[in-house]
Structure formats: C-alpha cells, structure tokens
Amino acid sequence: MCFGRCARCIGYQLLVLALLCIVANVLLYFPNGETRYAAHNLLSKYVGCLHGIIGGGLLVLVPAFTLIGLEHGHFHGCFAHEHYGRNCTPLVVVLVACIGIAGAAYCFIICCLALSEGPYCYCWTERIWCSPFSNSYGGYLLEHNKWTLCQEPRYIVQWNITLFSILLVLSGYELILCIIQIIHGCLGGAWTVCYGEREPQESQRSLQTHSIPLPTRGTC
Incomplete structure (x- = not known):
C-alpha cells in the first residue's frame, strides 16, 4: 500500500543520511588527516559533542531501521505492515520519528553554534591556542581575509x-523527513480508525450475501 512504500522510502533515505553524518563527524577529529590534534584535545569543543555520531547518526538510525523493517516483514502482530487496520504501526512510526527529530535537532543546533563560534586553533597574533572568531557571531564566514x-x-x-x-x-x-513521517503516521492512524469501522460492516454484509437459506420442513 502507499503508506508502506512511503515509509520504506523515507527509511532508506534516513539510513544514508545517518551514515553520512557519522562519517562527517569522524572527519572533524582529523583535520588534514592528522590525529595529533584530537590526541591533545586541540579541537573545537563542539567537535566532542558527537552531534553527528549520536544525534544525526545513531538516533536517526532508529527510525531508519524501523521503517525499513516494514518492507521485510520483521514486525508481526502489533507491527503488521500489510494493513494498518487494528494495529499500532502508525503509533510506532510516530514515536520513532520523534526520536529521529530529537537526534537531528541536536545535530542541527550544535552545527549552528559551531559555525557561529568558529574553530579552535593556534593564533599567530596572540601566540596561543584560542577561538579567534568566538565574538564575531558568524561574521567571519564572510571575511575570508x-x-x-x-x-x-x-x-x-x-x-x-x-x-x-x-x-x-x-x-x-x-x-x-522525520516530520513528514510523523504526518504520514498520523494519516495512517486516521486510516486505521476508518478501516476498523468499515471492516466489521463489510464482513457482515458479505456473510449475509453468501449465506445459504436452510430448508424448511413441510407442514402436515
């Protein structure tokens, strides 16, 4: 059904994005491919927040694997994926999407703060390790000189x-993507309610249509 296909598509996209976030965060620890700066803690304080590894990475993998699991039928009973009727799949989809939002928001906020403060480096003017652009509020981004x-x-x-x-x-x-998935889960929940109300009625009509009348005995 359309709900399942959309959820799986979003799941695969979240998987790729989460892996890219982890890779980008790891690269922050090795400027120019060197390890000595990380070993001596000479990097920006925001690098150690693990925003890409935990926030945009591991926490986003939770909704990613959950949504991908809908395709392969790893969830049964409460997580049945063939139909949304009378199961809690939409609720689970919304909950895991909220986890993804929390992780992605954490990564987004840390990135904004890091770009605003600038890197931690050895300043040739002051001859010390410091954050020379911390008071520029991101203005250094346009001042290449x-x-x-x-x-x-x-x-x-x-x-x-x-x-x-x-x-x-x-x-x-x-x-x-996670916000879209929450909307998608809410629509799935609404569809569950409608489908759950219609199914008993349709089943009753079907029984009445295909019922065979019992023969009656003749009277004496």
Missing part, C-alpha cells in the same frame, strides 16, 4: 566550515 589568523592546523577554518555545513544540511534534511 581573517581566516589566516588560524595558523595551525592548516586550513582548519575551511575544514570546520565545510564539515559543519554538511552536517547542518544533512540534519536539516533528516528533520524534514
């Missing part, structure tokens, strides 16, 4: 902007 304030790691500003922006877009897309 100031990016050279960060001397080490090399190209850390570009690295952070690129990956945090990717995570921002991915988590935003996850939010949209």
Whole structure:
C-alpha cells in the first residue's frame, strides 16, 4: 500500500543520511588527516559533542531501521505492515520519528553554534591556542581575509566550515523527513480508525450475501 512504500522510502533515505553524518563527524577529529590534534584535545569543543555520531547518526538510525523493517516483514502482530487496520504501526512510526527529530535537532543546533563560534586553533597574533572568531557571531564566514589568523592546523577554518555545513544540511534534511513521517503516521492512524469501522460492516454484509437459506420442513 502507499503508506508502506512511503515509509520504506523515507527509511532508506534516513539510513544514508545517518551514515553520512557519522562519517562527517569522524572527519572533524582529523583535520588534514592528522590525529595529533584530537590526541591533545586541540579541537573545537563542539567537535566532542558527537552531534553527528549520536544525534544525526545513531538516533536517526532508529527510525531508519524501523521503517525499513516494514518492507521485510520483521514486525508481526502489533507491527503488521500489510494493513494498518487494528494495529499500532502508525503509533510506532510516530514515536520513532520523534526520536529521529530529537537526534537531528541536536545535530542541527550544535552545527549552528559551531559555525557561529568558529574553530579552535593556534593564533599567530596572540601566540596561543584560542577561538579567534568566538565574538564575531558568524561574521567571519564572510571575511575570508581573517581566516589566516588560524595558523595551525592548516586550513582548519575551511575544514570546520565545510564539515559543519554538511552536517547542518544533512540534519536539516533528516528533520524534514522525520516530520513528514510523523504526518504520514498520523494519516495512517486516521486510516486505521476508518478501516476498523468499515471492516466489521463489510464482513457482515458479505456473510449475509453468501449465506445459504436452510430448508424448511413441510407442514402436515
């Protein structure tokens, strides 16, 4: 049915997005492919929030695998997927979509904060490790000439902007898909109510139509 196909399609999209979020978050730990900055805790405080691994990744995998499971028939009884009538599949769909929204929203918010503050780096002007753009409220994003304030790691500003922006877009897309899935689950629940009311009536009509009259005895 249409409900099942839409849910499975969203599930596969969420799976891909969650895996991309995990990869992007892992890359944040290794600017220029080097591990020494993470080993010495010389990265932005927002990198350690695991927003892409836990938020946009693992939490979003919950609705992704649940919705994909509808296709392969892994859920039975309460999770029956052939029909929404008289089962709690729509409720489960809404609940797992809320988990996905929580994870994606967490990732989205952390990305906004990280882009606003800027990277943590070695500033050649002050000769210390600091966040030189923390008071710019994101204004440094358009002031490319100031990016050279960060001397080490090399190209850390570009690295952070690129990956945090990717995570921002991915988590935003996850939010949209999960919201769509909540609407989809609510429609499925409404369909359940209507179908549950019509099914007994149709079954009763069918029995009346196909019933065979019993023979009667003749009177003396």
